[in-house]
Amino acid sequence: MDDFPYGSAGGDPSRRKFFLVSGWSSLGMLAAGSGAGFAKFFYPGVLYEPQTTFNAGKPGDYVAPTDPKSVVVDERFKKTQRVWIVRSFEGIYAMVAVCTHLGCTPNWFPGEQRFKCPCHGSNYNVEGEVVAGPAPLPLFRAKINITPDGSMIITTGLLGIRRAELQYIKHVAITSWTDQEKKEIKKKPFFISLKA
Amino acid sequence: MSKASPEHGGDRKPGVIGTVWKLVTNNFIFRTVFRTGFPDTMLKRMAVMRSSFLMHILPTKVGVHGLKLYYTWCMGGITFFLFLLLTLTGVLLMFYYIPEEHRAYNDMKDLLYMVPYGRILRNMHRWGAHAMVFTVILHMARVFYTGSYKTPRQFNWVVGVLLLTITLLLSFTGYLLPWDQLGFWAVTVGTNMAGATPFIGFEGPFSELLGAQIDNDIRFAMIGGTRIGANALIRAYVWHCVGLPLIASGLILFHFYRVRKDGFSGPL
Amino acid sequence: MLSNKPDYPRVPSWPYFIWIVFLSIILITIVVWGVSFIVDAPLEEEAAWAVTPNPAKAPWYFIGLQELLVYFDPWIAGVVLPTQILVGLMLIPYVDVSPHAQGRYGWKDRKFAVSFFSFGLFLWFALIAVGQWFRGPSWEFYWPYFDYPLGGNVWTYPGVPLKMTTAMLGNMPNWLGAISIIVFFIGGMTLPLLFMRVSDSFKLAAIFKDYFKKLGIIRYCIIQIHVLLMLGVVGKVLLRLTFGYKYIFTTPWFHI
Numbered sequence: 001m002d003d004f005p006y007g008s009a010g011g012d013p014s015r016r017k018f019f020l021v022s023g024w025s026s027l028g029m030l031a032a033g034s035g036a037g038f039a040k041f042f043y044p045g046v047l048y049e050p051q052t053t054f055n056a057g058k059p060g061d062y063v064a065p066t067d068p069k070s071v072v073v074d075e076r077f078k079k080t081q082r083v084w085i086v087r088s089f090e091g092i093y094a095m096v097a098v099c100t101h102l103g104c105t106p107n108w109f110p111g112e113q114r115f116k117c118p119c120h121g122s123n124y125n126v127e128g129e130v131v132a133g134p135a136p137l138p139l140f141r142a143k144i145n146i147t148p149d150g151s152m153i154i155t156t157g158l159l160g161i162r163r164a165e166l167q168y169i170k171h172v173a174i175t176s177w178t179d180q181e182k183k184e185i186k187k188k189p190f191f192i193s194l195k196a
Numbered sequence: 197m198s199k200a201s202p203e204h205g206g207d208r209k210p211g212v213i214g215t216v217w218k219l220v221t222n223n224f225i226f227r228t229v230f231r232t233g234f235p236d237t238m239l240k241r242m243a244v245m246r247s248s249f250l251m252h253i254l255p256t257k258v259g260v261h262g263l264k265l266y267y268t269w270c271m272g273g274i275t276f277f278l279f280l281l282l283t284l285t286g287v288l289l290m291f292y293y294i295p296e297e298h299r300a301y302n303d304m305k306d307l308l309y310m311v312p313y314g315r316i317l318r319n320m321h322r323w324g325a326h327a328m329v330f331t332v333i334l335h336m337a338r339v340f341y342t343g344s345y346k347t348p349r350q351f352n353w354v355v356g357v358l359l360l361t362i363t364l365l366l367s368f369t370g371y372l373l374p375w376d377q378l379g380f381w382a383v384t385v386g387t388n389m390a391g392a393t394p395f396i397g398f399e400g401p402f403s404e405l406l407g408a409q410i411d412n413d414i415r416f417a418m419i420g421g422t423r424i425g426a427n428a429l430i431r432a433y434v435w436h437c438v439g440l441p442l443i444a445s446g447l448i449l450f451h452f453y454r455v456r457k458d459g460f461s462g463p464l
Numbered sequence: 465m466l467s468n469k470p471d472y473p474r475v476p477s478w479p480y481f482i483w484i485v486f487l488s489i490i491l492i493t494i495v496v497w498g499v500s501f502i503v504d505a506p507l508e509e510e511a512a513w514a515v516t517p518n519p520a521k522a523p524w525y526f527i528g529l530q531e532l533l534v535y536f537d538p539w540i541a542g543v544v545l546p547t548q549i550l551v552g553l554m555l556i557p558y559v560d561v562s563p564h565a566q567g568r569y570g571w572k573d574r575k576f577a578v579s580f581f582s583f584g585l586f587l588w589f590a591l592i593a594v595g596q597w598f599r600g601p602s603w604e605f606y607w608p609y610f611d612y613p614l615g616g617n618v619w620t621y622p623g624v625p626l627k628m629t630t631a632m633l634g635n636m637p638n639w640l641g642a643i644s645i646i647v648f649f650i651g652g653m654t655l656p657l658l659f660m661r662v663s664d665s666f667k668l669a670a671i672f673k674d675y676f677k678k679l680g681i682i683r684y685c686i687i688q689i690h691v692l693l694m695l696g697v698v699g700k701v702l703l704r705l706t707f708g709y710k711y712i713f714t715t716p717w718f719h720i
């Protein structure tokens with residue numbers, strides 16, 4: 001501080017030090033605040049994305065399989081909502097057509113009874129469990145609420161599913177359902193039991 | 197100032213071209229623009245390199261080893277030229293492109309079929325970008341193999357790596373703009389990888405520690421939504437056309453300044 | 465440096481340097497223009513949220529990463545490895561501090577540096593080649609020319625049925641995975657140091673000892689970690705291809 005060239009004659013060193021420290025730290029805080037603000041700027045406050053809830057009609061609208069081992073996958077909502085309505089022998093459930101690896105749209109191959117992702121080759125069985133490829137998690141399932149008149153309200157969209165609906169049974173990074181989870185996904189709201 | 201240079205006159209009688217050339221160059225106004233005259237003597241050669249705005253980026257004299265093609269491969273310069281070419285074609289493309297979800301792809305089709313020279317502009321922009329990535333890699337390989345990153349050029353190598361990153365980011369953001377299946381899924385996959393970043397990506401390990409969710413993580417900030425949509429398109433557009441080129445220009449200026457100050461690397 | 469000395473042979477930039485710049489500009493313009501005139505840039509159908517083209521390929525310079533995604537979880541292949549590649553590149557001038565062999569192609573003085581860098585470059589382009597030419601629908605292995613026409617992003621495979629994944633993947637037992645990782649990294653870090661001790665009997669060991677002395681322990685560690693990481697990536701790829709291991713080591717939070 002002694003060789004500070006300006007006004008060193010009259011100034012009190014401790015006072016000068018105080019101004020230096022407070023000045024630079026204010027500037028530092030300003031910079032940090034601006035940086036945080038700049039980062040915050042990139043998080044939009046409002047989204048104009050498509051609805052994540054839709055009415056999928058009545059369970060009876062979907063064809064049941066004749067063979068207890070296979071399922072019938074209905075693709076009518078795949079294009080608009082990215083959801084497969086899967087009718088198995090015992091019931092109905094909604095599978096989200098988003099690969100858990102990196103978000104591509106898998107395709108359904110009825111002959112092999114598999115969902116296959118074209119991007120990195122993940123294969124899922126009808127339960128959504130990973131049977132091949134790099135996917136870290138089973139396919140997500142959407143929540144189905146039955147209205148009083150008997151139609152299915154499906155909560156889909158990534159936001160609804162990942163954030164609120166499936167988080168609690170999502171076992172971190174296991175490619176097949178655990179026994180606990182299997183019980184969970186065979187119950188409402190992820191599974192509607194029906195007669196064949 | 198100098199008279200007309202010997203090549204363009206001398207004792208022989210000038211032809212039509214020579215006369216016109218003389219009229220254009222041998223006057224007061226032309227000499228205010230090109231003040232050195234034709235660099236036909238060593239002195240003028242030095243002067244033109246020092247005083248001209250465009251030439252000043254190059255040294256007045258260069259070591260012969262640095263001019264050898266097998267030494268530099270011309271890759272740094274070619275990369276820079278491609279950058280300029282991409283800027284030019286890119287700005288022209290911007291005149292006919294609207295970064296809007298329902299409009300962008302149609303504009304691509306218009307560029308191909310309706311806009312005069314639109315197809316070749318788009319092709320040049322695309323292939324030029326591919327070429328630039330390749331020349332950047334070759335430039336880096338050359339600099340490595342000749343040991344040119346060694347003292348005193350260490351930091352310029354770091355800047356070079358940053359420029360490589362910027363080049364890749366420019367390609368990545370540009371890939372989404374046509375709004376076709378190719379770019380859409382490449383960018384979907386690419387941004388989902390960002391979503392798998394540890395701690396700050398919602399699908400990454402330890403994401404629950406910071407409470408990263410699909411609508412507050414790093415991926416959300418990148419694409420401005422939970423899925424690739426209109427927000428992602430305009431973001432890619434702004435980064436591609438304004439943000440990243442500005443950063444790249446700044447880094448290129450710094451890169452060239454250092455090269456210019458340090459000269460070509462040479463054997464000890 | 466020789467090039468800084470006053471008696472070093474120099475030529476004026478005008479016209480010798482300007483000439484090269486001028487010719488390069490013309491040449492590159494002609495090449496880019498010519499290619500653009502003949503080959504159209506790809507443009508597929510309009511983006512559709514619900515339909516992923518099969519296969520969906522990244523541009524060639526990212527295909528190496530896409531290929532790694534088959535073998536590693538996204539946070540490794542997409543975040544950690546690219547970052548580490550860039551950081552490693554930036555570290556090069558700070559670990560290779562010897563001022564020798566500068567301004568010329570010096571293989572003799574820097575055999576290790578050149579081979580390491582070349583191997584990395586080779587790996588990068590090898591991954592690109594595999595991803596670009598040997599991967600087809602559903603990212604399965606296909607043979608170019610035999611299974612499908614080369615080039616282009618529209619895939620036609622008349623009469624060729626889609627391949628089906630038959631490989632069943634399993635995980636390496638955790639104890640074996642942990643041991644392999646520990647042996648690989650600890651061994652990889654210390655073996656060269658042990659090898660150095662026998663420098664009296666091996667010429668190579670003596671060379672290495674000399675090399676290590678110049679480097680110092682910190683630089684040695686940085687270099688060796690990067691060598692091991694690169695070899696580790698190759699190792700995991702080979703383990704997957706030969707034994708079908710999806711993960712070497714699994715934890716509740718992340719897998720390797």
